[in-house]
Amino acid sequence: MKPSFAPLDQTHEVINQSAPLSGYNLFTTNRPLRDALAFHSPGHDDAPLRALGETAGAAEMQQHARLANVHAPLLHSHDRFGRRVDQVEFHPSYHALMSAAVRHGLHGSAWAGGPGAHMERAAGFMLFTELEASVLCPVSMTYAVTPALRGNAPVFSEWFPRLTSTGYDPRLVPAAQKAGVTMGMGMTEKQGGSDVRANTTQATFEETTPWGRRYRLVGHKWFFSAPMCDAFLVLAQAPAGLSCFFLPRVLPDGAMNALRIQRLKDKLGNKANASSEVEFAGAQAWLVGEEGRGVPQILEMGTLTRLDCALGTTGLMRQALVLALNHASQRKAFGYRLLEHPLMRNVLADLALESEAAVALSLRLARAFDRQDDAHEALMRRVLTPVAKYWICKRGSMFSQEAMECLGGNGYVEEGGEGVMARIYREMPLNSIWEGAGNIMALDLLRALKKRDDRGQDVAAALAAELDPARGSQPGYDRLVASLLTRIDDGVEETEARRLAQDVALAVQAAMLRRHAPDFVFEAFCASRLGGDWGHAFGTLPLASNFDGIIARAMPY
Known part of the structure; x- marks a missing residue:
């Protein structure tokens, strides 16, 4: 009598595997967060956080988080004709996540909000991190640079409404053509990480413009996060010492600034975010604050x-x-x-x-x-x-x-x-x-x-x-x-x-x-x-x- 065998595609039954956690509200199910928020901000309206919790727990958004990390950003330094373009291509899921984070005001919107805005934003930032952390790098930097930008009143006046806008626009065009913008920063150089006073990037004054004192920057940054942001705050050595500068990707006249993306970092994690090395080949930048007071x-x-x-x-x-x-x-x-x-x-x-x-x-x-x-x-x-x-x-x-x-x-x-x-x-x-x-x-x-x-x-x-x-x-x-x-x-x-x-x-x-x-x-x-x-x-x-x-x-x- 011949032994009988199960079909090759039926060797076993899949049992005792846990079902994925999906389709739940990250805010309403987080009792520690809700209790802490109620203590610090009694009577707050939690409707925005409930809406964010629903978004962040959705299966569709979880799929976006997976895809944004599987399909890492790609650098295109030149176009097919040999022209320098310095652009980073992201998977559509990255943009879906960025759009959701900006729509829920996790970037600069808190600076235009009322009492409790920063508490609500903090709670929302934690909730969104549960969904996907790496896209929050440019979101965090946009939040952080907003008050520092007050050191240049003309730039702040023009950019603040766009930094606090809940509209996400990834196009590489002048800021004046966009409803919303993001910002990054560049401090670290090869020879000094936390020791920013070791920076060697040089800033040479050129002229005074409607945006204030304009300089030309020559040098590099070893870690330059989110290079597709619309502008950056960077440190460079001016005649009076280390100074802070506002450096846009696209100049007001529509020309690309001389910011060269050398390569993207191959990191342990944070895969959806583009961290880069860049060089400034005479990039135009405007002084923020006083010369020599860049560190404070x-x-x-x-x-x-x-x-x-x-x-x-x-x-x-x-x-x-x-x-x-x-x-x-x-x-x-x-x-x-x-x-x-x-x-x-x-x-x-x-x-x-x-x-x-x-x-x-x-x-x-x-x-x-x-x-x-x-x-x-x-x-x-x-x-x-x-x-x-x-x-x-x-x-x-x-x-x-x-x-x-x-x-x-x-x-x-x-x-x-x-x-x-x-x-x-x-x-x-x-x-x-x-x-x-x-x-x-x-x-x-x-x-x-x-x-x-x-x-x-x-x-x-x-x-x-x-x-x-x-x-x-x-x-x-x-x-x-x-x-x-x-x-x-x-x-x-x-x-x-x-x-x-x-x-x-x-x-x-x-x-x-x-x-x-x-x-x-x-x-x-x-x-x-x-x-x-x-x-x-x-x-x-x-x-x-x-x-x-x-x-x-x-x-x-």
Whole structure:
């Protein structure tokens, strides 16, 4: 008797695979974000964020995110006749994502908004990052350059309405012909990364025009993000020293500026975004601010991009978490769903705590930007910007690795819905490196502690006032705050700067969780992070933690 065989296309049945997470509202299902937003901005209209959450969770937009990363930007330095064109071609999905981000006002629109506009924009930025992070590079830079551009009043007056417009127009034409524009920046050169004073690009004054003092720039930029933006703020050496300049891609008369795109960077992640190396071959640029004051002028922009680094990593954390929760809720191992295994519950609850703490610190920082005229908030902006950028971004890579482990091998592949986890993992290191890596942030914190406002109040006093409302709630918190304030008062050596940044971040996160999270979240955070025996690996929450409550609060449905 001959053995029978199944047809070759029916060797097995596909079972025990989790369904992709799609078609859900990223805002309405994010309770930690909604609670934090309600605390900082009570009575806000959440209709715009609900609409954005619906857009970002849609299957169609998720497909755009995948395609924009699979089909990376292409550089066309010359046309087929040999003429220099210096253009970058993007997949249509990139433009669909950019259009959605601009339509929802994640770029410069907050500067034209009313009270709470920056808080709403921060929440929206986190939500959109869950969908796709790399297209937000030009969006973030457009947000950051807008206030810095005030250093050139004629340019600001002409460009501000277009920078805040919700119309996306990718055409390479004069700005006067466009309803909306985007901007980028160029600081880094080969010989100096964070040390921008080592820049060698030269600026030679030519004449005074309706846009102010015009110069010719000769030199290069080693990292020049989003080269298809309409204009850039760049640093160059003028006779009085390092100065800030406004450099448009297309000149007012329609001629292309002498900006040569040498090549696009082949990066670990951030694939949908075009990062480039460029040369200025006598490019025309207009002075912003005063000659020799380029670093202070452009630092204002750097502060805002650092805010976005914290926001972006927080959004990536949330997406990695919900992907892990979605998988663990469906996948079975040894007869039970992964979510039902005690050790997996500890890991997922620990990840949920980290994600909510990142939301708490990020939105607290965003509130400081929303209250520009408040003296206390100005000091908190100064201290929390490097702290949030340092700690949240440092935690991001470890977080994404742990979340990927929850999916096992399925999380490591680049295809399908679970391929998003691999994309997140590759994206995570970027925000930690961009706009100043860990040491730069820790050193900036030490500088911040020396700052005083017009009334003589210093950052240390402002930080003490910020932490005081939660004192008496938990012994570990009280010990950390007392130790922290003593160390700051005694003075901190440079070698201790990273430890200080970590402890400030943990203290502020705990203080915020005390005020707008359930008690079981605050207690578990303090017991694990401030208890003195924190192993820094996820999945080590104390047995007394409310695993059910923490996980339920984080679920995306």
